[in-house]
Amino acid sequence: MTASSATLQEADRLMTVCNSCRYCEGLCAVFPAMEMRRSFSDGDLNYLANLCHACGACYVDCQFSPPHEFNVNVPQTLAVARAESYAAYAWPRALSGVFERNGLVISLVAAFSMAAFILGFVAFNDPNLLFGVHTGPGAFYKLMPHNAMVALFGAAFVYAIMALIMSVRAFWRDIGEPIGARADGGSIFQAIRDAGELRYLHGGGVGCYDEDDRPTDRRKLYHHLTFYGFLLCFAATSVATLYHYLLGREAPYAWWDLPVVLGSLGGIGLIVGPIGLLLAKTRRDPALLDDTSYGMDVGFIAMLFLTGITGMALLLLRVTPAMGPLLALHLGAVFALFITMPYGKFVHGIYRFAALVRYAQERRHGLNG
Amino acid sequence: MAQAFRKTPKNGVRCWTEGMSSKYDVLVIGGGNAALCAAISARRAGASVLVLEGAPKFYRGGNTRHTRNMRCAHDAATEILTGPYTEEEFWDDLLRVTGGETDEELARFMIHESKDILNWIVEQGVRWQPSLGGTLSLGRTNSFFLGGGRAMLNALYLTAERLGVEIRYDAEVVDIKIEDGMFLSAELKQPVGGTTTVAAATLVAAAGGFEANIEWLREYWGEAADNFLIRGTPYNRGSILKMLLAKGVQEVGDPTQCHAVAIDARAPKFDGGIITRHDSVVFGIVVNKHAQRFYDEGEDIWPKRYAIWGRLVAAQPDQIAHIIFDSTVVTSFMPTLFPPIAGDTIAELAGKLELDPTALEKTITEFNAAVRPGTFDHTVLDDCRTEGIEPPKTHWARRIETPPYLAYPVRPGITFTYLGTRVNKQARMLMKDGRPSANMFAAGEIMAGNVLGRGYAAGIGMTIGSVFGRIAGREAAKNARN
Numbered sequence: 113m114t115a116s117s118a119t120l121q122e123a124d125r126l127m128t129v130c131n132s133c134r135y136c137e138g139l140c141a142v143f144p145a146m147e148m149r150r151s152f153s154d155g156d157l158n159y160l161a162n163l164c165h166a167c168g169a170c171y172v173d174c175q176f177s178p179p180h181e182f183n184v185n186v187p188q189t190l191a192v193a194r195a196e197s198y199a200a201y202a203w204p205r206a207l208s209g210v211f212e213r214n215g216l217v218i219s220l221v222a223a224f225s226m227a228a229f230i231l232g233f234v235a236f237n238d239p240n241l242l243f244g245v246h247t248g249p250g251a252f253y254k255l256m257p258h259n260a261m262v263a264l265f266g267a268a269f270v271y272a273i274m275a276l277i278m279s280v281r282a283f284w285r286d287i288g289e290p291i292g293a294r295a296d297g298g299s300i301f302q303a304i305r306d307a308g309e310l311r312y313l314h315g316g317g318v319g320c321y322d323e324d325d326r327p328t329d330r331r332k333l334y335h336h337l338t339f340y341g342f343l344l345c346f347a348a349t350s351v352a353t354l355y356h357y358l359l360g361r362e363a364p365y366a367w368w369d370l371p372v373v374l375g376s377l378g379g380i381g382l383i384v385g386p387i388g389l390l391l392a393k394t395r396r397d398p399a400l401l402d403d404t405s406y407g408m409d410v411g412f413i414a415m416l417f418l419t420g421i422t423g424m425a426l427l428l429l430r431v432t433p434a435m436g437p438l439l440a441l442h443l444g445a446v447f448a449l450f451i452t453m454p455y456g457k458f459v460h461g462i463y464r465f466a467a468l469v470r471y472a473q474e475r476r477h478g479l480n481g
Numbered sequence: 482m483a484q485a486f487r488k489t490p491k492n493g494v495r496c497w498t499e500g501m502s503s504k505y506d507v508l509v510i511g512g513g514n515a516a517l518c519a520a521i522s523a524r525r526a527g528a529s530v531l532v533l534e535g536a537p538k539f540y541r542g543g544n545t546r547h548t549r550n551m552r553c554a555h556d557a558a559t560e561i562l563t564g565p566y567t568e569e570e571f572w573d574d575l576l577r578v579t580g581g582e583t584d585e586e587l588a589r590f591m592i593h594e595s596k597d598i599l600n601w602i603v604e605q606g607v608r609w610q611p612s613l614g615g616t617l618s619l620g621r622t623n624s625f626f627l628g629g630g631r632a633m634l635n636a637l638y639l640t641a642e643r644l645g646v647e648i649r650y651d652a653e654v655v656d657i658k659i660e661d662g663m664f665l666s667a668e669l670k671q672p673v674g675g676t677t678t679v680a681a682a683t684l685v686a687a688a689g690g691f692e693a694n695i696e697w698l699r700e701y702w703g704e705a706a707d708n709f710l711i712r713g714t715p716y717n718r719g720s721i722l723k724m725l726l727a728k729g730v731q732e733v734g735d736p737t738q739c740h741a742v743a744i745d746a747r748a749p750k751f752d753g754g755i756i757t758r759h760d761s762v763v764f765g766i767v768v769n770k771h772a773q774r775f776y777d778e779g780e781d782i783w784p785k786r787y788a789i790w791g792r793l794v795a796a797q798p799d800q801i802a803h804i805i806f807d808s809t810v811v812t813s814f815m816p817t818l819f820p821p822i823a824g825d826t827i828a829e830l831a832g833k834l835e836l837d838p839t840a841l842e843k844t845i846t847e848f849n850a851a852v853r854p855g856t857f858d859h860t861v862l863d864d865c866r867t868e869g870i871e872p873p874k875t876h877w878a879r880r881i882e883t884p885p886y887l888a889y890p891v892r893p894g895i896t897f898t899y900l901g902t903r904v905n906k907q908a909r910m911l912m913k914d915g916r917p918s919a920n921m922f923a924a925g926e927i928m929a930g931n932v933l934g935r936g937y938a939a940g941i942g943m944t945i946g947s948v949f950g951r952i953a954g955r956e957a958a959k960n961a962r963n
Binding site for chain 2: 129133
């Protein structure tokens with residue numbers, strides 16, 4: 113089979129080298145999945161690329177990595193292939209170009225939506241309201257009616273979900289044999305566990321390789337903080353929505369109330385995690401990185417950080433005149449995060465999860481399961 | 482000395498820049514498994530240790546970078562080993578592969594010590610894993626390194642550095658001063674810094690064999706050596722071995738012999754490692770440059786057949802041969818680095834291999850006619866054989882008749898050499914007159930010939946390296962204190 117892009121051709125070459133060696137089989141899921149195949153279609157290579165967690169162990173352990181003439185650099189090649197696969201499977205196709213200049217697009221969208229919320233608050237309200245002090249239930253909704261908020265964010269969220277589903281559906285069809293094979297519950301449960309503990313971001317047990325050949329668990333820790341921080345914030349919003357509609361209790365809530373506790377813990381994760389990930393990225397050996405996706409990676413990290421920091425600031429300063437502008441900034445950040453989700457680094461989690469489901473299936477039932 | 486050393490900074494730069502005046506308890510020459518085990522065990526015993534690795538950092542470790550497992554005796558199954566492998570069974574295997582060319586006392590001692598190495602090496606940071614895909618036959622006897630030989634080396638180097646062992650790369654030793662069986666100092670040449678003298682109380686030589694030294698190989702093999710491919714790095718030149726033997730150390734092992742397997746002729750001259758190997762001989766026939774068969778391709782099962790084909794090809798004109806098979810068997814063996822060369826007819830294939838098409842057609846026609854019916858099973862010595870041709874193919878013989886026809890060109894791939902320095906159970910070198918050296922020890926391939934005078938068993942080189950490396954380091958440290 114002939115791969116269709118230069119990146120996939122290189123990935124194909126590397127998998128042929130690796131499949132005749134197999135020393136890395138115990139390090140992660142990529143190599144056992146590779147061993148189930150003798151040749152590699154584009155779908156296979158995109159699957160392996162998304163199965164790779166970029167721990168770097170196979171590069172440090174490889175006797176054929178550069179400067180060896182076989183020039184085997186699996187983490188970098190699969191990182192490039194991964195980024196290209198996001199664009200290849202993007203829905204709608206017309207927006208796949210967003211991935212190429214992702215950092216720029218995301219900054220523009222973020223700046224624009226934050227500005228839009230501030231202007232919107234001013235335009236639809238008395239300008240004095242923006243800098244007024246508002247407390248008690250429904251304080252936020254003096255600036256933006258709850259129904260407007262729900263309509264706007266609901267629409268953005270539904271769009272993001274739909275675009276993600278369409279994209280991952282194309283990916284799943286491409287990597288699955290037979291076409292469109294259904295995932296079984298056991299495989300999904302296995303993939304949830306593998307993703308939840310970042311089982312394969314671990315160098316086969318010692319940690320990731322960042323700036324040198326000393327393994328560390330730093331990236332795994334910061335990723336956990338970021339991911340679980342994000343989930344906690346999402347849970348906070350969900351609980352608050354239930355409060356609003358089921359119990360008729362309106363935000364803001366007291367500091368001890370569940371939405372605030374969840375949101376605060378999540379917010380701390382979303383501040384500390386992204387900073388750690390960004391620092392780890394800048395310190396990492398460039399040989400392991402795909403430098404063309406630097407903007408996309410940093411853009412996503414920055415959006416998460418911005419969401420966390422504006423949320424925390426809003427919590428701390430909500431009884432002061434800064435509440436209005438901070439609410440606008442926070443809503444702007446969250447809105448930008450939502451609508452850029454299907455066209456940025458966020459998708460890595462979705463594709464990787466799908467690849468983990470596929471891998472669990474292959475392990476349980478063989479290639480045609 | 483040892484006390485003073487501990488106070489120097491972790492990287493030991495200060496000690497090093499003192500140049501001539503610096504004196505170490507233990508100088509280790511080499512940078513592979515044996516060298517690092519020696520350095521770590523000496524350092525753990527309190528000695529100051531300097532490791533001189535002749536290769537640049539990426540190529541550190543000699544043949545260790547291409548290894549993947551170690552053969553250690555064990556009385557019960559473990560997490561990664563499927564069953565017991567007793568000392569007695571290990572000894573039987575060693576006796577069989579060497580045809581008796583081994584020092585029984587030393588070999589049995591090594592086998593006994595190998596039991597503890599399974600744990601000791603883990604304490605040095607190396608991690609095990611179950612046998613790799615395609616190597617199930619080794620699952621009971623051999624422990625595999627998680628991530629392979631380079632991962633194993635990386636772990637040993639990290640441990641050595643953490644303990645305060647000093648390590649220099651690109652550090653070529655150009656001379657060794659020995660007086661009356663006693664090591665005095667080594668002349669070190671580095672790309673930056675020129676030549677320096679390094680004095681040490683003891684020496685551990687763990688610098689491998691001479692398999693990458695084509696000129697030396699030519700002394701025994703003539704011009705054929707020019708067509709050999711070397712499976713490891715170009716740094717295994719045997720210069721330390723040569724110096725030691727020239728300065729009164731007793732030699733062991735047949736200098737003319739080396740371990741060779743058939744590897745792809747398209748492999749690089751050096752360092753192609755394990756991925757260039759071919760083990761598809763049993764699925765077809767092997768012809769030389771005159772398109773003639775020359776040996777029974779079905780003689781024996783792995784690993785014996787694996788180990789003989791390098792030498793067989795080395796004996797053929799221009800040291801080239803071609804494994805020829807047809808499209809029915811391509812998925813019967815592990816995927817290969819280089820794809821097979823293909824032709825829709827025998828003549829087309831012959832053209833691509835630069836063989837005489839008529840001769841190849843004749844060889845294959847005669848072979849096909851000689852194949853007797855049987856039940857094919859590549860895991861046992863089956864009953865598929867030829868009759869009436871010379872040489873016969875005594876097992877796994879099936880007609881080559883389904884196009885496309887396929888071939889792998891192969892050359893001898895030199896893995897290691899047998900010539901070494903004689904040692905005793907302390908890993909202490911013996912001088913030509915039989916006396917033990919005052920302060921010189923050897924470990925690894927440089928002394929493997931004591932135990933493995935001939936033949937090969939998977940993973941045994943690493944056993945020799947770790948067992949004697951650990952002992953050499955410990956004994957050298959003890960020696961330095963006295």
